[in-house]
Amino acid sequence: MWNNVRQLNLATSALHVLFVVALVLAGGLWLVQRPSFTLREIRIDGDTEHINAPTVRASVVGKLKGNFFTVDLDAARQAFEQMPWVRHASVRRVWPNALAVTLEAYKPLGTWGSDQLVSVDGELFTANQGELDQDLPSFDGPDGTAQEVVARYHDFQKWFAPIGATPEDVTLSPRYAWTVKLSNGMQVELGRERNSDTLADRTRRLTAAWQAVTQRWGKDIEYADLRYPNGFAIRAAGMRFISEPVKGKK
Template identity: 30%
Template structure:
């Protein structure tokens, strides 16, 4: 029964086969000389034992590097393309982590996997250009949004993959998404907001609620609660109301669009208190006017 080999194990097995075949060929040459048959057999056994010991001991790369350096196969040049956020120094350090110093021992698959484990690198390709050069092409993640999870902030790509922790500065202009699952679903609502540029410019954060719908927190603190179904229609209605009679600049806390038959406007605590006082004064005035009315 055949068992799948790990990439490195496969390379070692191929190497072992090649070396063994060379040893066998050499033994055939040796056997053509006037040596006892026992001597040829002993030569094959000893050589095979050496090859097996090298592979079993994990010294194959050392042997290949030892052979490759005198032959001029040392890695002397490394070209890096496609890097913006990843420095060439970091790429070189990752390449040296593979432990290879010559093209003979460098495994492109191992090098690629090492590079793709770095924070900014999405995909990498590694090519060996004999006798002494390595070409590396990188595709980096593109920052799309800042995701807030509890009290932590991260820069994420369009698919919601975490790239690096967020540090105030370069990425401040990215939209902020908040809540569990927000990073992976934010592209939909952010793309939809392209149709409402005047409202989009006023959004401070997109808040994911219950994994089902979105709230928009504006820069002035007003919260727009969108419905789970037909959120674009709700956004269009908010924009229409704001154009007709500036709504979002008023002293309100929230505009609730979750009910299909009505819009609920929530006042701020101060605004609600002032409204209550005005209503009380109006009631007193009406009562007083009623008393003064002639019979």
Template identity: 30%
Template sequence: MSNLPVLDKPRKVSQFYVGIAFFIAVLVLLIFAWVKISAWLEDEQQAPVKEIIISGERHFIQDQQIESLIKRTQPWQLFELDVEKTHQTVEAMPWVYRASVRKRWPAGLEIYVVEQQPVAIWNGDMLLNQYGDSFNAQVEEDGSAENIRLPRLFGPGGSEQTALQGYRNMQSLLDVTELHIVEMFLSERFAWHLQLNNGVKLNLGRTEFIDRLQRFVDILPLISQQKKQIDYVDLRYDTGLAVGWKASNKAA
């Protein structure tokens, strides 16, 4: 019985060294895995953006414009690319109304674009979208101005939405005729002046301009029977109107 402890001692020493060896082996494997993962992450961080996917209905924006802008303003590595800054950069483009940007693994970027919808030319050098917001872009650059035939609206700064709503209301009255507004002037005192596609100019004044335009529509068949060409119609009267006729080109 006195020899049993002597026999157990070598076994305990052997188990101790086996445990140490196993611990060292696990530690070596963990260090090896950490080195490999670090190297992989470093490689991934340097991986370039290989694909940009752009979606959304677009008429004035070219995909190459968006790609070129991102390349100029952002690092071309997917991990280093800042999604929020990219979003702000894309949304600052004149023809972009709204945009969303997200990374697409392993090496792609997805961009969804909502394009501005121009409905009028504002003060000769700006455009209005469907919400009455002005933006600085030139429709003529794409050769589309004649195709979309935007009306030209003029007014004081800050009156964009008022002018656009007034234009829409008045054009809806003219839709029953073959006339449409090609130019509309809103003065500093908010008096309305129109020029129609037939060349006729209308002075509607500041108040009751919708009722006055309706009066013009009602009496248009009567004054159109005249053999003279209308130059302007002044509707700034409680009742009635004044018509100016173009001078005859015939020699007296």
């Protein structure tokens, strides 16, 4: 080899290339470690109504490792998505020392159980209910039924509209029986669904006979049991017992 000029030239060129690469790597390592690239700013936009600086400091800042070049954006995204109210976060770098974060918040539809909220999409999340600016309906049900309960809530809104009432509480029991508390104070037992029309048919019997019911018993109806096959039973204010099933229109 030492007598081969061509091979010596190739070896020399290779060493030069390796030397240059080493210099570039060393320079790059030195550059990315400069204090000027330390993360100094987090710019947040999007749904920020329930997001404030103390929450970000407590939930996110301590989990951000590295600088502008080395921070793990996926880990940063996950840290932001662990904050209350945050459904989704997107994170990107902003030269030379900042992160830009866009947040998408859950849109609450109602409360769920004793300590959670449910979104308009039927997703459960945990947040400070004291931050709500309005009273929301209450929902509850077995694990994994949030979307089903939310869908039925919208059905109940339509089905009870003829009597001028809206659902305030919707509960699906462990036995999958439905109970609804309405804005007029009436609790309605709908029972279990036998088929896709069960709840609609039972509700329709009550709303179709509502005028006759209120004329006979008054408008202060406290309880209605719609689980009968061809009618329903009610309890008006001051009554000790539930009445005999009242025949309604099918």
